[in-house]
Amino acid sequence: MRLTRRQWVALAGGAASFGPSLVFGQAKSPLLIEGKKTLFQRVLTRPGAGLAPKPGGPAGKAAAPFTAFFVYERVTEGGATWLLVGAGSQGKTEGYLREADTVPWRHSITLAFAPPTNRERVLFFRDRNALTTFVNADNAATESQRIAKEITAKGTLGPNNPVIAAEPEKFVDLQKQFYLLPVLEASSTLLKSGHRTRMVKVASITQDAPTAAPPPAPAGDSGISNFNSAVVFVIDASSSMQPYIDRTRQAMEEVLRQAEEGKVGNRIRFGVVAFQDDPGKTPGMEYLSRVFADPNQTTNKDQFLAAIGKVKATKNSTRAYAEDAYAGLDEALRKINWNNFGGRYIVYITDASAREGNSQFASTRMSTDQMRTHAQERGVAIYAMHLKTAEGQKDHAIAEAQFKRLTAWPGKGALYFPVEAGDPAKFEGDVKKMAKALVEQVKSPEKALAAPQAGKGDAVQDSVDAVGRAMVLSYLGRQQGVKSPPMYESWASDRDVKNREIPSFTVRVLLTKNQLSDLQNTLRRLVEAGEKAQLDPGSFFNQLRSAAVAMGRDPSRLGQGQAKNLEQAGLMGEYLDGLPYQSQLMSIDFDAWTNMGVGQSQAILDGIKSKIALYQRFHDDVDRWVKLNPAAGDGDRVYPVPIDALP
Template sequence: MTAPISAASFRAASFRTFTVAALGVALLAGTALPALAQATGKRTPLLIEGKTALHQRVLTRPGAVLAAAPGGTGKTVPPMSVFFVYDRKEQDGKSFLEVGADSEGKTAGWVEAADTIPWRHTLVMAFTNPANRERVLFFKDRKGLVDLLNSDRLLVDAEAARQQVASGAVPADSPIISAEPETFIDLQKQFYLLPIIEANSTVLKSGFRVRTVRVASVTKEKAEPLAPTPSRRGNPEAELADFRSGVVFLVDATSSMQPYIDRARTAIEQVFQQVEAAKLNDRVRFGMIGYRDDPQKSKGVEYLTRTFADPNSTATKAAFFDSVKGVSASTASTRAFAEDGYAGLEQAIRKIDWKPFGGRYVIWFTDASSREGTSPLASTGLSTAQIRQLALENRIAIYVLHLQTAEGRNDHQTARSQYERLSNFPNVGSLYFPVEAGDAEAFRSQVQRLSELLVNQVRTAQAAAKPDTASVQTPAASDDRMAKAAEDVGKAMRLAYLGEVQGTKAPAMFEAWASDRDFRKPDIASFSVRVLLTKNQISDLQATLRKVVEAGERGQIDPGDFFNQLRSAAAAMGRDPNRIAQGKARNLEETGLMGEYLEGLPYQSRIMSIDPDGWARMGVGEQQAIIDDVKSKVALYQRFHDDVDRWVTLHDKASAGDAVYPVPLDSLP
């Protein structure tokens, strides 16, 4: 009998035939559809060129009309609707597509091809925050983009082009057609997609490898491609006058922490005095959350997490300190040196209303590492990568002050590795700051300095809103990593806030070419790669992965089949997520379709990039790490699903399950 898949037994498990009748029927049905259709006269959609099982699909642009005949009158379909293509026809110099909602042979009508975007896969792009990088330029063709990338005048000419776009004076013969907005685009409020139509890998003269991508731009509302228009001037940063910051202190309140809790209280009191003296009470708010351990399993610890002060309700020094007077170290020990810190962090991310704040900061101080999601002592099920993703999706920066005490010497490296990854802020770097030897006075100084730097970001925003006022002096010497990080993160927060209040939209363009890397610093990504999913589809993915992992751990699936089913689920999400619920993608390797699904995908998730031989060569620990990662991602999908603010409804009649969100590719298996 095959042993359950585990760190001890996975690799040693013997190969055995995996026979599940329902699976076999579903897979045979999926591969036999074209032949069956020919025998019964049932229509099937057109195939993607070069594919034998993947059908042509399109995504509609706003204003697309579905008619009974090519060029006829009809009804407007919701933007970003996905249709299968059954036929193509030219009429009166225009191209039309006969489309249907699914691949089962029932067509819905005809739509003009110009009102659609090829939807060969579900991968799309979204801009990363433009702080600390150059804004993306969009080109008419790939040649113009590659020529500029290889030019010795790349940075000079690129900046000149951005100025031309801003002034609306782009020459007619310019290879450039548009540019990324100056501020960040809020996906929830100004929903947009940049579907990837084509992608090529290019090695530049400099030796850097970049990916050039041809993308379309599609939004919920119809927007005709326009010539570049001048930027809003006067003072585009005037709205920063209302910029507010929320700072939540996340406190390890376990038994060893009392000296540090006392020092933190002293430091925060000093900062509050400065805030009140500057009359910034309504511009900077502070909160505090403590965490210990599960009181049902650790006698005497009292609570797992507790919000002592909410930044939305503690405007004054007196109100804050009255709320946090009960914060103290536990008199009882917890179950392990590694604490359930991610439970406290999740409380800060999900239970605080961050919407009133442009600056969103967590300052976490602890002397121990945190339990990963697969630990039997962890309450969240979330590991480091997943809790970080949750914070970033909510635009929260996490600063970690790690007390490297003598008692925790054997835990220091584990904690450092965790918190450097956890606190990594895009285009800025790690916000991890160790306190050597756990020096209590050095810790007090760091808490006060970091708090002052974050308060100073509000002053910087106010100064930008009123440029005639005295400038704010921010000490950010090249050797002052904390000040430089606070400045860079603050800039990203301000650009995100301005994009939200100004309603910044994606550039209006039909199709264009761009580089996925920053011109000045090619190691920085200009886009995040995402997968467009509905709420129903992410539920299907969660359920499928949970069943596969549970069956694998019970020994009900051969180890090779276990891996192939995980990889099949990931590949299906990249091509056609509905195949998960239909049971048509349980083992693409077995049906010979894995290569067809993966070939042509411009970006791949971790499991997509591993082949069966690579999986078989992995050690037990490597395989178990991947399994643990999948389990943690299943927990993350539940958080995504339950976050009502995340999902975007594309039209009034859409059901809750049809709401969409571009899920980061890194969050897929």
Template sequence: MKNMHGFCAALCAAALSLPAVAADQKPLLQEGKHALYQRVLTYPGCELASKPGEAGKEQPAFSRFYVYQRSQQANDEWLEVGPDSFGHVSGWLKSACTVEWKMQLTLAFTNPAGRNPMLFFRDKTDIEKILNNEKPAAVLDPILSDLKRQRPVPQVLAREPEYMVDQQKNFYLLPVLGSDDVFTDTGFQVRLLNVASVSEKAKAGSAAKANASDEKNMMTGFTASVVFVIDSTISMGPYIDRTKEAIDKVYKRIEKENLQDKVKFGLVAYRSNVKAAPGLEYESKMFVDPNKVKDGKDFLAKVHDLKQATVSSSKVDEDAYGGVMMALDKVDWTQFGARYVVLITDAGALDGTDKLSSTHLDAAQIRQEAAYRGVALYAMHLKTPSGAKNHASAEAQYRDLTLNPFLHKPLYYPIDSGDVNNFGQMVDSLADAITGQIKTAWSGEETAGSALGASADYGKSNAAPLLSDAEKLSKAMRLAYLGEKQGTQAPPVFKSWISDRDLVNQNVPATEVRVLLTKSELSDLSDVLKKIVDAANEGMISPDDMFASLRSLAATMGNDPTQAKGKSATRLGEMGLLGEYIDGLPYLSEVLSLDEETWKSWDGLEQERFIRRLNTKLNYYQRYNQDVDRWIALAPDSDPRDNVYPVPLENLP
């Protein structure tokens, strides 16, 4: 009995420490919304009290709380809040120490290399003056010069950190409070964003930048991994052998220079679906994990049995995306400061909607998975005569796959006629260039030049653009690595206006917009998108049936009785099918903007492409749901159901 009393006492104490729960209590709705709740973010120093007007416990900066009740106490408004939307009420916050967060939108900095630094302006008009100028650089350059000399610039509140802030490793919020679009004289649509900035936590002693001596010390231990993903189907024998030869050469060099612990090579081979062609033996296979290879001899021993297939695949396209995803998923990239995947193939990739695809993802999704891991994707496309009919479609896929956010160009390198000697020179050059970059980075020197010690006439070779890209990319990765080592944080909390693009080179993005969706929102989005896909498939047979079916679906769902759900609803956006968390987002939605007239005007091929794009997004949502590592809690003691996933805008329907 004594033990039972102790158990009850402990249980009661634990219960008292949890937020109060009212099963039927819901947060307040945002004005004009039917399912979107009021949310606020806390400023630093904001205290959570048990009653309005009392002192309380300080909350982490920019914790997200749902508002359950508002109360006026003297001259102050107080908010009864909870960490989630499921009836957990935890106390009261003073309204003045919070900011409303209507859209769960956040931004991530792109790599600062190759663009002007992002500046946080006091007023929106300060940015408009730059963008509307015929020569924006003439206005921006004096500002940057003053900032560099540490002179005051009244219109600028802050600038981004010197080194890249890696949001995946050091999550930070850059919440969007409002937005406005500007069309510049140069013909670009630039989005002006009202933001507030916060870091998850500050690290003691962190610095915004390092001097040359500190930089050299931090580069000690900097390593690189190069994983070749090679097509091993029936036509690839000579290229497999030449890749082995190139890696053997590089290993001999790095062993001679005692860099064995600085550069590691891996290799993944891929073919296609073995059910369709059992003789292929495997779809994708890891021959060498760069974290487990000892030296050149060990590498060659591991790839000794790698040979081309003895039977043909069932289709011309192979499972290239499956090979790349094996390299991305199965290699522990956190062990390396520089990360490269080099795809080598003479064929296109199975589309994400192809039944034979192992990933059910398309180039854009694979590219995003690589960016998440900080991996640069290269593609060496062997344009052999036998695959001439496949060249154009394969090139389009691999240009999309390798579009690099730092260089703003695809790292795609065609080898005309599939010439083995030409291919060999390019593989040698790339592997050698990356090895040279690591050596100079490790020694603390700048990686000046693109050829890295090549002969004077080397710039005339086909490998010159590839070498130049590799050198620039190395610098971008070093910036990200140094930022990680120094614990570079986003600037302190403030409200300001920024441009989502470089103020001078307006084709260059400075931020990546991400929507923070909860489990239920992602599930709803998947369900509705699946219904739209089903209706679209029916509409390919009878175009009139698609919108009739969707109007009927919208009426059944009944999310918003004010939405047009009769015959007058000719656009998908008018039907209220997608949740309110999509409404008002600063992006152009392919689905919401589709109208009945446009759908009927498309031929069968264009309709099929639309359906395929939606299907690949559906497949990606499933991957999000299963990816436990990237779900984020935005408030202490929040119900896990209100954890969020940062979904890039381009992956919304």
């Protein structure tokens, strides 16, 4: 998604950080953000910050960089402002910090580096003018490559150079090396080329205090020879699919034999997940979805071939032409431990579209966009092999549009490969080609580190090359513990200097577990109110008032004329106030909702339900929850929710 200028301004100067919503009878509670009733002021420590027992006193206990504190008092001593801070909101304070040693957390927005597919590394400049001059230069892309390489070799360009730092050469994994890029300022600029880009002033905060100069990168790419991959086939096992299941097995027999002969069989593992339909509701079904081969446990060719040999298409028809494919994808994403692999691929094979979250037969309740986010949060790329058989002709256009959205990979586009007429021989050849390309990537991962080249003309090979480069860079970043550059304030462009259509960053909102649970509960209440109002549109306001009371919100704001939409009604938690994104749900006019047709309102409610299901996946993804202060409670852990996943 793209943010409007107004949204970026809100991002740069919006509400301060969030905190727990209730304090029970303490003598002292954190300071509230101006104009808020439940959100407390918070700050993040800069490297070198120390806690003093009193304002102006010598620092005693050192505060670890990147630690989040609630602010209880602001006092002036010796010409400096001091903050009384505590780890939590329950009234326990730990000492005073100089305000100059902190970064105010004015919002819950942070940036993260976008996947490094077909884009240049981000450069950070000392001032906005230097950045503007650079991005307007005719040779900006070439210069960007040169400067980034020089920083990699030297570690720094010196105090007089306009460039302070560069994005690390290897990808910084937000899960393994959590970092913040809070936005301090943002403005939109029209370039000479006619493109519009946003200049963002960020404060980079990592968990390590900076040295005098960042050390140069180690020689070579330590650990690259150990790069490994998991490739999981998620196969439609409905009644029409047996010929393609057999062809997949035949193709993989040759691929696995060659992998073992090349002595890389232990570094590329294959798995199989199949899906049919709910056996409790559909006669003749053996399972809804099942893992037949887990790549963590399938160590050789014979094991894989035996496992895929057990996958048999059902002889009975499923409940609809569209299949419950997202049950199979969800099974693969949740049941398989992807963290053990550098390359993470799903090859999704089907001859029919997938049931969206609004289908009465969809078990996951997740729609296409949420399933894509679910996969990419785990660093998994989905390739779709769409068998365009004659029987499914009426479904082809629906499935193609759906699969292109499902497989969209940042910086590359759709990883979608149709097999015209469902030709079994062509399908087998495509499976073989893709699998061999992935084996070759494991055999020679250093080739992926070269600068992206123009396409070779083969769609399968080009996609494996592009996504593979991002996978290898991410793997090396995790193995080498690559971190975001140390603490500094600088300017960067939110778009790639070579291709202005590719974003340099992704925008995320840090929500606590308490807030994510509150968001799920609020959306469930809204769905209930909306569904009841479909039967009696005139009762919509009463339904919302009941929901407001149940959630502890102020129902008086729902009076006619006081609130024109859900955003003004104050039903959502304050942690979503002022966020820089356009919400279809929150901006719907009440009059428009009351006069809306059932089909239109149902589509909106279905979208909400799909997001609720996605939030449950976030909640269950224990590896990605981060505690910003070791002394904080588990309820204050945060999850970096992609901003386009918000309602």
